[in-house]
Amino acid sequence: MTAYIGTPASRIDGRAKVTGEARYAADFNEQNLVYGAVVASTIPKGRIKHIDVSQALRVAGVLKVLTHQDRPQMAADDDAYKDDVAPEEGSPYRPLYDDKILFNGQPLALVLADDWETARFAATLVQVDYDAAPYVTDLQAQLSTAYVVPKPEKPRGDAAKAYAAAQVRHEAEYFIPTEYHNPMELFASTVHVDGAGKLTVYDKTQGVQNVQGYLSKIFAGSVQEFRVISPFVGGAFGAGLRPQYQVVLTVLGALALDRSVRLVLTRQQMYALGYRPATIERLALGANADGTLAAINHEAIAVTSQFEEFSRNDTGWSGLLYKSPNTKFVHKLVRLDVPTSSDMRAPGAATGVYALESAMDELAVALDIDPLELRLRCYSDRDQNENLPYTSKALHECYRQGADAFGWSQRNPKPRSMRDGADLVGWGMATGVWEALQMPVAARIVLTANGHAEVSCAASDIGTGTYTIVAQVAADKLGLPIENISVKLADSTLPQAPVEGGSWMAASASHAVASVADDIRDELLKLAKAVSGSPLAGAAGADVTLAGGRLVSRKDAGRAMSISDLMRHGGLDRMTKEKLNTFAQDHSHARNTHSAIYAEVKVDEQLGVIRVTRVVSAVAAGRILNPKTAGSQVMGSVVGGIGMALHEEAVYDHAFGRIMNANVAEYHMPVNADVHDIKVIFVDEPDDQVNPLGIKGVGEIGIVGVAAAIANAVYHATGKRVRDLPITLDKLKA
């Protein structure tokens, strides 16, 4: 029975969010809180020769200044600093550990004071003497140092030879600059000292248990127990997957003073955290005259730090998506003196598929074939990399329904052929693809005799709607009204969950809840059987269901017993069940989500100003638990794609090895006036193979391909192909 799953239920945490009751990491106040302020490096590489904190200490209200020379003890081995999602290769950065400077903006001191203003003022008085070293921050200037990192995708055939022999060829280089997540919430931690060696950490994170494990290792010698809580997260987009340095610094402050401490980073300081790496993508597509592919060559060159090797799969999507007998993929990294790059909104796919789908558009032009028609001719019903069937793939329907909603058939293929007054009008399209991942997650249900249930799990809700979908699944599985379900998330003491990322949480948490709800049902059935003359005497677990507050026979709805009666018979006020759900390892099928994106741009012919006036995103992602919250996820991802296409770029001054636009005014992001009509379509995609509930997840899929659709629309409008993002008017008019 599904009363709630699949319905557009409003967020159960909506009221808390519109009234200001929702508390984020920096919102947990207490009396006599100490405030921290960070002193950050102004050079990208070298050593601290001398750090003078004496002036800062003179400021009334300053309690302590921590530096690498004066701080509580921390672990001395790399393993302690490797969080659950740290890159396998390398040595994680250790905040305030020693005198080495690895990147600009690295924290060098933490000023602790009675209030934030005093701490901030005193931080300006800390004097750092540097022993500066030569550094590199320019990807283009360091291409000769690029080295290959192995990726799982295997080559097929001979892509170089097939490309050389192809009837129609397209080869080009695309560029995605360094982009920042810029969640609206500043990275912050509040550490409450509870006494008895316990610290409660309110942290901005996508994974409380990841932070808990990380801190426990770093401070194994001094803290008996960490509890990490993060009930609300003000956006993260991947920035909160790894523990960030402010949480370590806040703990250090709390340990140094034995007092509760809060540290909120400034927006500028957040530009020394992770970022989407600047990436060069080289595509060489060879086609036959009939619009089928003969060769795909895809090479990506991305940025990582000098001390860790972060890379994601950029090129594999090209091998996966389209039929081609010959493929070759190369992934390279360039090490720069910058913080380690990180996951950001569909990491790898947002960049790699942007390039692939731009190249496919250019190939369509070269072939004189409609871009949608080209995708259909290259369509594959199998994962081309692994030669596996999909559990489901409704991309055809995405193409069709998206094209119908957009009016694609009305497109005049000629560039500069469509106009609206002084504006050139362009229509572009692209394909999106992501993985349907699923992870082990545990959930606990406490059912009370009055027909209420509390569902809890350590998973985070970073705005994605986890609270709401967990309540929906629990309500359906327990046969209770959704108002009777309360949900507790993002506390490290709750049942196991991984970081919230990769679009895996909807499927993973839903199945955890469904699975433990079955245990509740079975326990209730045991109680039912113990009642003399039970109407459910001969029933097995699969024969009964929970509905309308009762345990009911599936065959005969007349045979039922109320939950409250059963629990009274059993002498129970409450029933608690907890279970870890794992998914069967089935490698016989590929599991992916897909999308088709259609975009309209209007470009002022004289000024080159670009507006994205319409976007249709048709998504195939299995069963959609909540079209309202899932629709918001995809809509928001489209907005992220608009930013990627037209606005976002961290601008380096390589003379200082520093980002010049480290704020949210000069790092351009879409604002309300930049966003117009966005239509999200969820294509029906029944899938009983991907997992029992048929859920694939929608977090990442929404952004993949969006930048390409817009770039392709800009080309169609203007006849000018801009291959380095963002597409700004200066590039258009150049």
Place this chain on the structure above:
Amino acid sequence: MARATAREPVQDPIPIPEKISIQITVNGKATELKVAPWTTLLDALRDRLDLTGTKKGCDHGQCGACTVLVDGRRIVSCLTLAVMKDGAQIVTVEGLAKDGELHPVQQAFIDHDAFQCGYCTPGQICSAVGLLAEGKAKSADEIRELMSGNICRCGAYPNIVAAIQQAMGRS
């Protein structure tokens, strides 16, 4: 470990600004507050009055997360020193619902799912309430333009516009 309440007094201390007494009315409640001149209205609300609904997203007046209503007008509280608002009437997101009933803008934000993470939401809502009072915005394009001081990184803009249009219809 000894609990550090304060450090030993230092020789030749660098003074910090003295606190000044101000009277403000916050969400209908008359409040006397002693604040240093360098304290922003945002930090005073959050750190001194425990009104943490108002958020800090940039501290530079660039993002709008800290928007509150001062004498009925929407302002960014991070660019406003608290002492400048002595005698002012201040309404924050916590003061919009009356007797447990949500303000029409708050309800419309829930109805239209005009947020995801919720962090920019208090600022968006206060800004929208201010926008309605200004009476300037009529069309969707005008709403978009006049709400562009409030960044939503989750990208809920179309839903924010729809929510404001719903609230306009009701008020």
